[in-house]
Amino acid sequence: MNFGKDKTAYLILSDGTVFKGKSFGKEGTVIGETVFTTAMTGYQETLTDPSYCGQIVTQTFPLIGNYGVNSIDYESDGSAVSGYVVREKCDMPSNFRCEDSIDNFLKKYGIIGIYDIDTRKLTRIIRETGVMNGMITTEEFQLEKALEEIGNYKVGRVVPKVSTDKIEKFQAENPKFNVVLMNYGYKYNIRRELVNRGCNVTVMPWNSSAEEICALNPDGIMLSNGPGDPADNPEAVETLKKLIEKQIPTFGICLGHQLLALANGGRTVKLKYGHRGENQPVTDLELDRTFVTSQNHGYAVVNDSISEKVGKVSHINANDGTCEGVKYSNAPAFTVQFHPEACGGPHDTAYLFDEFIKLMEEHK
């Protein structure tokens, strides 16, 4: 430990609260939407989850970096988070797969981090006030000016930032299906789960047209997770509207779930501070079973905005009753708000990928 030697860093919230901590990762200044995740494992997966694009991520679990980072546990090819807030970062990680420290990871991807602050206090502020913008800086600052800059910040349209414009193909060992994976900022494990189940996966850019997609003659379409406000993606919604008519088996996760709801006339709403963590209970209404799920979202589909004509809510959050899944009747499609691909988090709902396979089998 570098007792007494680390550089000072500050976290400034839009409500004027200033936390004094220490700098790790890159030095400098960054502004983002400040959110917290209650996940106790999987910080590398969190840091590489594209859904955090534009956000300053706070870990409520105080000890981060314990097992270091490795070259395998990436959920994208880099990190899209704006800033990173932890209570304590570990300089002496221990794990047989550890290749580097969390500090070096942040430096490598140019992420500004702050540690040694009371993350519980920060979390309680966000919980009470709602998600708000914030700034991490290692430089001297003028509070008034900083607050003005923080106030002007908007996450904005971030899907294009984390998607790509090229098409990528992944082969399964004994392929049985061809699946198009709509890349709104997808997590690698969605692809891995599909490939492991015998799907050849074609990853398509977020703005691919329905025609381009259909031209691939897919057995199924996977709508990925992604960052930001779903309503910021009207083109994607239009594309989905066309795809519904094609009656192709479709499975949506997170942003994919929200976009398909919008395409079916549903509405989405911003939650006060979202669901981010690995312990969210979700009830599958059909099975009458509750599962522990991994989640990362700030918006939710409004339950009663799903018209009976298009489908029905299939899953709800056991804590707050928000919509966690929709089963469509107008197309062979189902979507969930949570992350059955886990990484990080529990794999308890991986059976949904099996259901997607079954759905494709039925429609083949």
Add this chain to the structure above:
Amino acid sequence: MPLRSDIKKVLMIGSGPIVIGQAAEFDYAGSQACRVLKQEGLEVVLVNSNPATIMTDKHMADKIYIEPLTLDCLKRIIEMEKPDSILSTLGGQTGLTLSMQLAEEGFLESHNVKLLGANPLTIHKAEDRQAFKDTMEEIGEPCIPSKVVETLEDAMDFANNEIGYPVIVRPAFTLGGTGGGIANNADELHEIAINGLRMSPIHQILVERCISGWKEIEFEVIRDAKGNVITVCSMENFDPVGVHTGDSIVVAPAVTLADREYQMLRTAALNIIQALKVEGGCNCQFALKPDSFEYAVIEVNPRVSRSSALASKATGYPIAKVATRIAIGYSLDEILNQVTGKTYACFEPAIDYIVVKFPKWPFDKFVYAKKTLGTQMKATGEIMAIGPSFEAAMMKAVRSIELGMNTMRKRDFAAMSDEEVLNKLHDVDVDRSFCVFEALKRGISVDTICEITKIDKWFVSKLKNLKELEDWLSEGDLTQEKYDTAKKYCYLDKSIEEISGKSLKECGIEKRHAVYKMVDTCAAEFSADTPYFYSTYDEENEAEEFLKQHPTDKKKVLVFGSGPIRIGQGIEFDYCSVHCVWALKEMGCEAILCNNNPETVSTDFDTGDRLYFDPLTFEDVDSLIATEKPDGVVVQFGGQTAIKLTKHLQEIGANIMGTCAESIDAAEDRELFDELLEKCDIPRPAGETVFTTEEALQAANRLGYPVLLRPSYVLGGQNMIIAHADSDVEEYMKIITSHKLENPVLIDKYMMGTEVEVDAICDGTDFLIPGIMEHIERAGIHSGDSISVYPAQTLNERVKKVIITYTERLAKALKVIGLVNIQYVVYDHQVYVIEVNPRSSRTVPYISKVTGVPMVDIATKIMLGHSLREQGYTSGLYPECEYIAVKVPVFSFEKLHDVDTQLGPEMKSTGECLGIAKTFSEALYKGLIAAGFKMQYSGGVLFTVRNQDKPEIIDLASRFEALGFDIYATGGTASVLNRNMIATNFTYRIKEEKEPNVITLLESGKINYVISTSETGRDPARDSVKMRRKASERSIACLTSIDTANALVSCLEMHKSIDDVEMVDITKI
């Protein structure tokens, strides 16, 4: 699914006396279960032989039987009470095993009793080694290569020819792994396997590949009948596989696992609980190879356990309550999370701190016992510390464990050379974590330490941080920055001064008080109303905020708990603390608890109005008082741990409710105590105070042997002996001076009379004695180790009157407000005072239950200003009740090798049970049965006693002979007996090196009882100790007091069985 309609009346089986491996955690779980069942409107019948428990309190269940936990008793109670169900999973291994036996015999079916929580098949699959392996194989969960064997030959064959050494031996169905161990070669296996086969009630052991050095990870999982499953908490052991998890430092959550390994093991745990179809809580232990994803399932417990108590306290998730609700029909998504009031039980707690559990071992008492750790648990209790970092939690843990340490620096290591420290790292013993710290201080590298100890680098690196912090503190000036940093790691001010060598005041340091954070199960994601806090050195004080949001006109009273369970300070003090809190609440006060023991009811967040889970040291208490600003503090119910705070609390101006600090001092300070006795005109055995060996020898000779030696300020007779000669005094003083005790040693003339004990309640004017207890063993055996009888059976009215008068004088002279415990010895019809403790005592729970006088409640109300008379009591002795109660101590000798089983002035028992009946002999019979004595009516009795006891054994031996026993004895004893016409078989002593000697005789299986007393003991190298150890290892009852033996033989002479005695529902007393 709501409450099952076919459940109306439930039988709960408790876990019995406290033994190593089964402590207060089951009182916590059982009490929670009882409360849930009653809330659900069910009729609850409770059976537990342990009278010190909260669960055996009158309002916890509808019918309460403090009866032996044997199949015969349970069957009789089931026949009488006709419950429709049994809850099997909340009474520890004892409850589970008994439930399974009742089910397997078909008794439950024939009496239409359902087994709730875990069905027989589940229990069988989890507990039977082979069935477990088969089940794991079916679901593809890896086990360690192993074989279940029932003979020594098979064990040897498997190890020699299939898996090689080292191997681990695990006996089936034993508590805390009793009788198991690691064998490095064939010779060792031979010994361990024989022992293990004998210890297992079904004569079965598992021989398995030794995976020492792998990480040990645990998951607490819960499942409901619908199949919903969650994990409540993960835990990681500081010590790798090889050390019993009960003896390991444990952290929650697991800290060195990446998401991939974590989820792999979590999924495995869920698969296991699904396969076993547990309806309730389950503990899964895994071994994970540190350099790959290879893992193995070590053990699964389909019930609540020590780990589930820890997980409950570590997360705020009440596992026992939820498990009980599930057992009676509810599903996880129907059970509200009490902590948030918003979320449901079907979620996994997220925590934003780290928890360290530290075991409490009895080796400060058993100086000769081996301190090595292995697969057999040795700890009697544990503490838990919560902090924002591992380092901070560890600092709190070391001072909570009451070893006289405030940092990781252990004095014993200071004198060692670097090489000795390096060598010492190889010892897997109770001091290992401190040795690692010392090694780091000596500059031994993290890698070297990890290589030797196999402790994960993460833990060693964290200890290195502490070492570096201490280096930084000791270099140059002590700055505010350094101070603040040390405080963040929860160092005490005192330690900072000690390490830096500077005074905070002189350095102009601004001192800081701790602030408090809430334990809320959800890492602050939801606002919670749980009044459960721990200290940190941050800015935000959530407790203060909570107090502002919940203003009250009520009087605020802070109650200090008793810390870890240890010999001499057990569950009874938790009983007292909890009762005090309940009484305070009943009286309209706000009751606040502070304690650090995760096993207890007192640390359940809804016992008091608020709970602070923190160490009980002066500085920790200062911060707490600064935040809470209580109107009063209570110290007299938390044993010596709380009493020790008295003086300090008075100094900082806290209002101590009840007996004041001066009175406590007067009872504990020898000179003040002598003055007091003189003033009261009460005699006590002659005695002196000494500091050195020379003084001790002179004093002993002046008083005349035998003499009693003990340090002042003792607890549970710690370090107390009876010396018969100069050599004993010399040996004793050598040990005492090596402990660097600051207090003097007391030497008293030892009087071998009848010991009498009294607990009294006093309000300053009046005093109430609920009952007078008499010990079966004569003075010289610690009161906690004696069989105690209420009401006293042999005292005449005159003696009783004297005792009552003395009690009154002492209580008044000491200005006792609340409880006082006084021990007397009656010698030659004279009454002498031995000891006065102006606080609650070990006997308070049982006397309260038997006499119906709720002692703690009354005492608490007195503290609040309500006199005894106001409460409807008059001065003097309370009328005796129609029942006789006999308290019998229970020991954990089979778990502690090298501990001499001979009883003496130093307490050795870990727990107790009670026999209640209308006659003394029946009560004694029940008590002995409950304590595990087997009533055998034929076989052999071996006598080997010291000279002074020889005259007394003649009658004893003839009674055994008359019962049909064969009598065996060693040299001198045999000739005395034969001379007195008792046909005695002669046997050699060990040192005579001829056969048959006592050891071969014990191994032959011919002996059922051993009567052994010797002048000296303790040292395991002595023959007498070896012989008693052998008896303990062979589970042969060994009586080391002629009085106990006489009591046993009178029971045998009754020729009764448990069917002949009445089962007593204590709610009807």
